Amino acid sequence: AQSVAQPEDQVNVAEGNPLTVKCTYSVSGNPYLFWYVQYPNRGLQFLLKYITGDNLVKGSYGFEAEFNKSQTSFHLKKPSALVSDSALYFCAVRGYQGGKLIFGQGTELSVKP
Amino acid sequence: NAGVTQTPKFQVLKTGQSMTLQCAQDMNHNSMYWYRQDPGMGLRLIYYSASEGTTDKGEVPNGYNVSRLNKREFSLRLESAAPSQTSVYFCASSDWGAVYNEQFFGPGTRLTVL
Numbered sequence: 273a274q275s276v277a278q279p280e281d282q283v284n285v286a287e288g289n290p291l292t293v294k295c296t297y298s299v300s301g302n303p304y305l306f307w308y309v310q311y312p313n314r315g316l317q318f319l320l321k322y323i324t325g326d327n328l329v330k331g332s333y334g335f336e337a338e339f340n341k342s343q344t345s346f347h348l349k350k351p352s353a354l355v356s357d358s359a360l361y362f363c364a365v366r367g368y369q370g371g372k373l374i375f376g377q378g379t380e381l382s383v384k385p
Numbered sequence: 386n387a388g389v390t391q392t393p394k395f396q397v398l399k400t401g402q403s404m405t406l407q408c409a410q411d412m413n414h415n416s417m418y419w420y421r422q423d424p425g426m427g428l429r430l431i432y433y434s435a436s437e438g439t440t441d442k443g444e445v446p447n448g449y450n451v452s453r454l455n456k457r458e459f460s461l462r463l464e465s466a467a468p469s470q471t472s473v474y475f476c477a478s479s480d481w482g483a484v485y486n487e488q489f490f491g492p493g494t495r496l497t498v499l
Contacts, residue, residue, distance in 0.1 A: 281425070306487060308490075313493075314492060314493075315389070315475055315490035315491050315492045315493050316428070316475065316477075316488075316490040317490070318487045318488070318489070321487055362427060362428065366486070372418070372430055372433060372443070373418075373428075373430075373488055374430075375427040375428040375429075376427055377425055377426055377427040378425075378427050
């Protein structure tokens with residue numbers, strides 16, 4: 273069965289510091305991986321995806337993610353965090369049927385000034 | 386383009402009452418999805434519709450029914466609401482069939498069942 277794990281419920285970083293939000297996955301076959309962000313009282317917004325090709329994927333708002341097949345990881349990164357990056361982040365993997373997405377439980381990112 | 390719209394934004398029900406959550410998308414997507422979001426559990430798929438005229442169960446379908454009214458609209462019905470259905474419900478759509486099928490989400494419906 274396919275699954276996604278986000279090992280940290282919360283990540284705290286200081287503004288200007290680099291940030292990493294971790295994600296590991298378990299799939300049969302090639303993984304299609306996604307990151308979404310949710311701001312308070314809003315729906316999810318797509319950030320980036322890995323389908324194939326370059327292991328470093330660049331997305332919206334300066335975020336990027338590194339796909340590592342040997343470690344089955346897809347960590348979200350940003351070189352310099354902003355207070356406005358504070359939000360809930362979800363990693364997801366595409367399911368087998370109907371374009372379904374299987375989500376991790378989410379990681380709360382808090383960026384302090 | 387409005388993207389994915391959901392109505393209502395908020396709803397309070399009493400146990401046993403019924404209601405329908407409405408969802409519409411204007412992106413001509415063929416696939417639509419209903420999720421519920423509960424603290425610490427991420428998003429869990431309730432039902433999905435891969436294409437107009439088809440619906441399938443997701444991870445947590447019990448207590449819900451869906452209708453794919455046409456290509457644009459996908460509704461979720463609670464026939465007899467229970468407190469365990471208190472949650473935030475999100476509708477999403479995607480262009481399934483293409484490899485790059487990120488989903489687009491609506492703003493959500495916050496439902497409380499007393």
